[in-house]
Amino acid sequence: MSHTYSVPQFLRERELDARTCLPLQRRLHVTTDFINRLSLEKELDGHTGCVNCLEWDAHGRKLASASDDFHVIIWEPFTYRRLQTIQTGHHGNIFSVKVNHFDFGFIIPQQVLSEIV
Numbered sequence: 605m606s607h608t609y610s611v612p613q614f615l616r617e618r619e620l621d622a623r624t625c626l627p628l629q630r631r632l633h634v635t636t637d638f639i640n641r642l643s644l645e646k647e648l649d650g651h652t653g654c655v656n657c658l659e660w661d662a663h664g665r666k667l668a669s670a671s672d673d674f675h676v677i678i679w680e681p682f683t684y685r686r687l688q689t690i691q692t693g694h695h696g697n698i699f700s701v702k703v704n705h706f707d708f709g710f711i712i713p714q715q716v717l718s719e720i721v
Contacts, residue, residue: 612664650677650686656699670698 617624653672660667666687667679674694678687692698 610664612660612662615660616662646684648677648679648681648684648686650679650689651675653697656697657701659701659703661703668701668703670701672697674698676701 614624648669651669651671651673653674655669655671657670658667665680665682667681668676669679670676674692674696676690676692676698678690679685680687
């Protein structure tokens with residue numbers, strides 16, 4: 605693995621090739637000291653319910669959040685901008701949103717896909 609990869613690239617490579625898992629874990633090992641130095645930079649205002657999952661796009665430039673409010677929001681997190689709010693049609697909490705690495709878009713939970721298609 606090259607040392608120029610970003611975290612999203614590492615994660616994508618891990619998903620595509622299981623042999624990269626151990627080297628990835630070694631490179632991204634989180635220590636207690638590291639955790640203690642983390643702090644909250646900014647809260648992104650948009651959801652009215654608890655946020656259950658976050659997912660970065662393949663380039664690490666956009667972030668999707670899914671919530672108990674039945675919405676998925678696409679963010680530009682470094683400028684704190686909400687790009688899109690997706691009304692999913694869910695009637696229960698959303699616990700997963702994933703990145704489609706082939707077109708670099710987000711995959712919204714299956715219930716929505718079946719309603720859109």
